[in-house]
Amino acid sequence: MARTQGSHSDITGPRVRAAALRLFARHGYAAVSMRQIAAEVGVQAGALYNYTPDKQSLLVSLLKGHMDELLAARRAAAPPAGALAQLEAFTRFHIAFHLERPDAVFVSYMELRNLTEAHFADVEALRRAYEDELEGILRAGLAEGSLTVQDTKITTMAIIAMLTGVNTWYRDDGRLDRDDVQTIYWDMVRGMVGA
Structure with missing residues (x-):
């Protein structure tokens, strides 16, 4: 099938992913059709298959893309010395x-259930790598005596759930700015680890 006149893969491909992300976040993966995604992008439904083999592959691409971006950003950040500063x-x-990616966060948490078993395992491995980094910080804090944690795995999951929850209520035009929110949450995390 010929590409739509004026269409460019380096432009249309990202537009397909962005439209799918918006629609999945708004309506849920199961409720969104490839036709809806095509209409959002402004291409014929058949043209989507130039950019993705199917809807499942598109979802996997979004979830893995989010995790790859997250892990790359963590690797790019120089860790400070000491577990407390790292935490x-x-x-x-x-x-x-x-906070910069509310739709990606929502889809990443809510649509895991729609992945095939193999795709779920791939995405879960990326999530585990991120969780393992936090758990490593907690273990280091226990070893150096700067943190008190009863169970590092449960504490890891509790911290991540609490931090990710900010996306459900935070608004840029609210009474607190992002720095205020980060400081308040840091105080809560510090309390959770006995620091």
């Missing part, structure tokens, strides 16, 4: 990164 940096990073 604060992680806390602030997580909030700042995710």
Whole structure:
């Protein structure tokens, strides 16, 4: 099938992913058709298959893309010395990164259930790598005596859930700015780890 006149893969491909992300976040993966995505982009439904083999592949691309971007941003951040400083940096990073991507966060958490078993395992491995970084910080804090944690895995999951929850209520035009929110959440995280 010929590409639509004026269409460019380096432009249309990202537009397909952006439209799918918006629609999945708004209506849910199961409720969105490839025709709806095509209409949002302004191409014929058949043209979508120039950019993705199917809707499942598109979802996988979005979820893996989000995690790849998250992990790359973490690798690019120079870690400070000491577990407590690393935990604060992680806390602030997580909030700042995710507040910029509300649709990606929503889809990443709510649409895991729609992945095939193999795709779920791939995305889950990326999520585990991120969780392992936080758990490593907690273990280091226990070893150096700067943190008190009963169970590092449960604490890791609780911290990530709490930090990600900011996306459900935070608004840029609200009474607190992003720095205020990061500071308040850092105080709560510090309390959770006995620091």
